[in-house]
Amino acid sequence: MRVSAYNDAGEMARACIDRASSIIIDCARDDSTLAAALYSHSCNPKAHTIAYFRDESLARLLKHHCPNIECTPSVAVELMVKAAMDPGSSALHHQLLSAAQGMTQYSIRYPESLPPVTIRSLFGPLKELYQATLIAVDVEADGQPEVNPQLDLEIHTGSLIYYIAPQRIREFDWATLTTDVAQS
Template sequence: MTLWLYLRRALKATLFDLSTRNLLLLTALYVVLSWLLLKLTGEYELTDNFSNFIYYLMVTASTVGYGDHSPVTDMGKWVVVIFIIPGGLALFASILGRIGSNLVDYWRAGVLGKRKVNTDNHILLLGWNGQRTLHLIRMLQHEEEGNRPIVLCTRSDIENPLPGEIGFVKVSSYTDAQEMKNARIDVASCIVVDNLEDDITLSAALYCTNINPDAHLVAYFKDEALSALLSQHCPNAECIPAVGAEMLAKAAVDPGSSALHQELLASTRGMTQYSTYYPATALEISVEKVFLFMKNHHQATLIAVEGEGNIELNPDLETVIKPGNKLFYIADERIEQFEWGKIV
């Protein structure tokens, strides 16, 4: 009696557990038994050709019933009624249910951030700050439409805020090597670190620099000391300080300044301040000529020139722009290609 109970429990635990393995075994058993039973009942038209046999089973199990193949003997008809149709329907429904369940699980894994993103050369955002992060994503989407994909990686207990638009990875720590592999830091072209706590921002930025030193790293800090610390260890990192106090002082002295800054940095049409490089193969030229060229040919305004590690804001017209210098300008939209050959 004890042996029978043990065998029954073992049978229930394996046979009636609709795992993928058991479904495959049951399907194989169903196909073999169906072929043997039809063969024994003289249904040679259904069993002599393997393609016809499988086709008949699929048409029967899916309830399509074209009628081009059917049993002709009485015993064959009873085999179909008692075994092939009920067994085929049960297996067909189980297989479709398993496929559907796996597809849903796969989709949910992406929404919950548990799946590795399948992208490279992407912009990786580390951190979640509610509407501020959503606004940042929207601006990046406006700028990077059709170019670099965006991936959000966060420790916050959220689901993908923009499913189908961005990649999403959820981690417990920004320095967990196993979890961070899902965000593919090593192939990201730009990494933006923005967290509520500066110490987390610092550790995440240092970790990302160690994994991908070639990526453009941008980190936002409220504490200038930590910002300076990151700059010392990662000279190529671009540290963005909190400018709330400066904005308040500027607005108090020059009313309307806050609206101007908002328009420059977060316009509803997208960002309005951009940068480009003066061609490395061109000759030295004055700021005056470049200023007039940008305004006349592209309706853009030159505001600064970067050279030898420093940015000169509102440069003199006589200032010389050297090949390879970075130029900052204001325009309604980013100018993808300057017609430098038209400079007079």
């Protein structure tokens, strides 16, 4: 939604920020992104908020004041360098980021009440049962995922598991996964 000012309560109310479960902020200027993110956080601190920044210093400033906001930096230059070093990388990254076609990346939180498991014990069963490949885990759910984690890394309640699959897996059969884990 477009507004004339990110601190105008009337205009921002039309965006229903106070009731949103997710908020995505991508303004033409980073100072506007910062203002919109701070305002949104003051109205709805529980929403999953993502803010896109070109300047990482402003992203760090926002994270300092609002640690639960996910700040997405510009990665355009990095993607071009990667494609120059590893031919075909741009097509791979496009597919992984595309919500519309092919294999793409998803995440799921490891549920409450399940025992800790290792990457090793989930890696095979995820592939066998769901044709999904575990690619990263954020054990502390602090926005610092470990890509290509060690097989002996332990996942526990609340950890975020990132995977690649043909489509989002709506319902994991954790009982089967953890049973397979116990038998491994």
